[in-house]
Amino acid sequence: MLVERQRRDGLTLDAELLEGLMARPEAPVSGAPLHTPAMTTLVVMVLSPKEPKEPRDPKQPRRR
Amino acid sequence: MTSSAAVAVGAVRVLGADALAPYVLTGRALLPEESAAVRLSLSALPPVQRPPAAPPDGRERPWLRAWIDWGLVAVAARLDPDPWCVAAPVPQGPPPCDDSAPRHRSADGAVGGEGWVPWSLRMGQLASLALPGLDGPVHQAARSGALALARGATRALLRRDFATAARITRWLAWLAADGVALPLDVALLTEDIALRGGDDRCLLDAAIARRLLGLEVPTT
Numbered sequence: 001m002l003v004e005r006q007r008r009d010g011l012t013l014d015a016e017l018l019e020g021l022m023a024r025p026e027a028p029v030s031g032a033p034l035h036t037p038a039m040t041t042l043v044v045m046v047l048s049p050k051e052p053k054e055p056r057d058p059k060q061p062r063r064r
Numbered sequence: 065m066t067s068s069a070a071v072a073v074g075a076v077r078v079l080g081a082d083a084l085a086p087y088v089l090t091g092r093a094l095l096p097e098e099s100a101a102v103r104l105s106l107s108a109l110p111p112v113q114r115p116p117a118a119p120p121d122g123r124e125r126p127w128l129r130a131w132i133d134w135g136l137v138a139v140a141a142r143l144d145p146d147p148w149c150v151a152a153p154v155p156q157g158p159p160p161c162d163d164s165a166p167r168h169r170s171a172d173g174a175v176g177g178e179g180w181v182p183w184s185l186r187m188g189q190l191a192s193l194a195l196p197g198l199d200g201p202v203h204q205a206a207r208s209g210a211l212a213l214a215r216g217a218t219r220a221l222l223r224r225d226f227a228t229a230a231r232i233t234r235w236l237a238w239l240a241a242d243g244v245a246l247p248l249d250v251a252l253l254t255e256d257i258a259l260r261g262g263d264d265r266c267l268l269d270a271a272i273a274r275r276l277l278g279l280e281v282p283t284t
Contacts, residue, residue, distance in 0.1 A: 011104070011107075011108040012108055013073065013077065015129070018074060018109065019128065019129045021078045022078055022125070022132055022189070023125055025185075026185055026188075026220065026223075026225050027223065027228065
């Protein structure tokens with residue numbers, strides 16, 4: 001917000017704050033959608049090892 | 065003076081000439097209370113009498129304020145029948161940005177000027193000057209940088225930075241009204257920004273662009 005100072009002879013505006021409001025920089029983060037899936041996601045998908053399977057229960061020896 | 069009035073006085077300065085855009089675009093007479101608000105705002109912080117050099121050599125923010133103040137004073141002096149005693153010197157114009165300009169300035173800064181990305185962003189910050197009847201070094205720079213402005217507006221739109229896109233599109237609309245051939249359909253661009261950009265300031269810029277393009281006819 002602007003900082004104003006009340007004085008007997010009127011109002012003053014802070015030049016630096018006003019210039020900051022006038023500057024209006026561009027948005028810092030792009031919200032643009034990606035045309036393809038991110039490469040990092042693809043690499044992670046390729047390199048990630050398969051989930052280890054559950055070991056089977058040892059077979060019971062056959063009884064004769 | 066109330067705090068809300070003080071904020072309104074500051075808002076007039078932030079808007080610059082856009083505070084009086086309804087009168088410029090419709091041709092209606094300036095109301096006395098509007099004129100008084102502009103005079104009060106300019107008395108609260110008089111325009112800089114020695115503007116700094118244009119960036120990148122000079123400081124950017126005081127230079128921007130000097131230009132925005134110049135636009136406000138020029139429009140107010142034209143609309144107001146009473147004489148104005150506030151002077152706003154014409155600051156140095158921005159560097160040109162022709163079609164061969166790179167995206168960004170080269171490392172040595174010797175060739176290609178500043179690059180169309182920072183140049184178009186800075187022109188967008190001066191969008192309040194893109195009004196009928198205003199003309200000066202910034203407008204001349206816009207005439208010589210139509211392709212850079214088109215690139216800047218397209219880049220901002222692809223980034224979904226609609227506020228920046230609307231500001232740069234203001235200049236494209238001003239150029240179209242000035243008879244400059246453009247490399248894109250600025251009417252379509254304006255409509256897209258107006259539909260997808262939700263910010264109030266973005267909608268203001270889009271509405272002024274529509275007026276500049278003749279897409280909206282002033283109501284009597």
